[in-house]
Amino acid sequence: MIFHQKQWQFFRKTAELGKMPHALLFYGQSSTNKNSLALEIVKLLNCEKENFNDRPCQTCRACRDIKKNIHPDLFIITPQENKEIVISQIRGLQSSLFLKAYSAPYKAVIINQAHFLNQDAQSAFLKLLEEPKGKTIFILITEYPEMLLPTIISRVEKFRIYDTSIKKQSSPRQKKLVSELVNIAKQDLFLRFKYAKTLAEEPQELKEVLDVWLGYFRELLLESINDKPVIYPMIKLKKILKTLQTTDFLLSTTSVNPRLALEILMLEL
Ligand SMILES: [Zn+2]
Incomplete structure (x- = not known):
């Protein structure tokens, strides 16, 4: 993962001291990996x-389930096809948060592209923020924090997430994914499409694959700059x-x- 080391250290320390704020807002350019940072924080709390x-260990049940977005105490809200987050999505949260956590110390709610919360949904969300239930952390992610109600903004801890040029520690799997990409880019279209077909057969893995590739191309871009x-x-x-x-956007929201x-x-490579 590529994060700004100082920010990451800050969250580690805060989690360890049990002082993680109840609600966080991550903003900054779309190219920054706010979403991965949010997931790593949820892992940090629930590992x-x-x-x-040793946290996040990336291998325990909790870490693995959070990574795959299937953890029972992690709720991820994303805009619907019409690019709106509607009140029923927030109401759905309300009832889930009311129940006791299944297994994890913390319940976590991540709202992706929070600027797509419509007016009604924002009002409903504000109520949720005002009535914390047990150990719950809310993480709002947006490129446009100014689209959110000032009453929401005033109740969250705001963090600008910067692009970082700090070199990440690549795992063997990440290295493998990058070398596959480099190889496939040299192949003809037939082989590239074949590779696309193989990848599409593992939709669970796709998000990770795309993240690794985004990281790789971002680094190339930095080097070229x-x-x-x-x-x-x-x-x-x-x-x-x-x-x-x-x-990445299409696959995660539609x-x-x-x-x-x-x-x-594959046509672009
Ligand atoms: Zn773990």
């Missing part, structure tokens, strides 16, 4: 390792990044056919 130094020789011209890098972001979305991406 099964006793010792905080710093005048280092890179295999793609900057214009092309920007185009690939944009397609990757669109693919029911677009993953194979089709990936084929479009």
Whole structure:
């Protein structure tokens, strides 16, 4: 994961001291990985390792379920197809939060693209924020914090999440994904589409794959900005990044056919 190290250390410390704020707002450019940071914080709070130094371990049941977005105490709200987060989505949360946590110390609510909360949904959400139930953390993620009610803004701790050029520690799996990508980019369209088909068969993994690729191309872009020789011209890098972001967005918020979305991406490489 690429995070701003100082911010990450801050959240680690806060979690360890049991002082994590009740509601966080992450804002900043779309290219920053606010969402991964939110998930890592939820892992940090709910990881099964006793010792905080070992958290998030990435391997316990809680860490794995959070990563796959299937943890019973993690609620992720994303805009519907019409690009709105509606009141029924927030009401659904209300009843879930009222129940006792299944297994985790913390219930967590992540609202992606929170600027798409419509007026009614924002009012309903404000009520949720005002009546904390047990150990619950709310994380709002947006590029446009000014679209949120000032009453919401005043009740959340705000963090600007910056793009970071700190080199990440790549895991063997991340390295494998990047080398697959580098290889496939050299192949003809037939093989690329075949690869898209294989990827689309594992929709659970897709988000991770796209995240790793986004990270890789962002780094290339940074290097190219710093005048280092890179295999793609900057214009092309920007185009690939944009397609990757669109693919990521489409796959996470709509029911677009993953194979089709990936084929479009493969055309760009
Ligand atoms: Zn863990």
